[in-house]
Amino acid sequence: MAKDLSPVEKAKFVAAKQACAMVQDGMKLGLGTGSTAEWLVRCLGEMVRGEGLRIQAVPTSARTADLAREQGIEVISLEEAGWLDLTIDGADEFDGDLNLIKGGGAALLHEKIVATASDRMVVIADATKQVETLGAFPLPVEVIPFGWQATKVLIEETLVGLDVLGREVALREKDGAPVRTDEGNFVLDLHLKRIGNARQLGLVLNQVPGVVENGLFVDICDAVVIGHGDGRVETRDLHSGEAEETRFDFLAPDNIFNDIAD
């Protein structure tokens, strides 16, 4: 039952639901990847089916594409879209300047391409993703499988002298095999604990041969919608400086979950 969702899932849901208010008829939309983004896709699907909302969407992963189609959302490629009005995505961490760590779901490359091909990027997240300084979440780096061990060594050497606290680099694996991204690449997780200079780190990492992209999103995100388990949602816009708070009432008779979460 929807009401039995954990506080974190409720927080993700209300953030996604609130972000739907930013979506206008006729928009070309980038759709993120992950559990928060999945709530968004479900909410948008309900608007498409129930309210006749017309949108075209570019998903950032095969997973999101499958769900979007299942929800009745028109899926197009980034080539077909050309440019996007808005991308809404989750994040693993965000700081006060709305710099992000992304890639927990191994979709960072497509997520960064889609976000930067958009007029505006909005992050939806539960409040646990908010940090003072990025780095507690291991930083994902997508690398080419060929010579990945050499790339790992080069990354470890590159980290020496940079403003980070940890330097452990680990190949992401599942069931004993390397995790593959949608592009067939591997992911290295950098356990840095604290990232002193995200902009510098992002630039330096992308110069290592074999690195395709890193999960630091610096100066890409425009606004964040932060959900709380009690139904509160804060929206913060970096450019306007505006901050607003709304609240969803989980116990209301016209329960906002409807049958989305069942």
Ligand SMILES: O=C(CO)[C@H](O)[C@H](O)COP(=O)(O)O
């Ligand atoms: O970057 C991502 C996927 O590559 C996700 O946005 C990030 O991992 C957050 O996921 P979730 O919403 O499940 O917490």
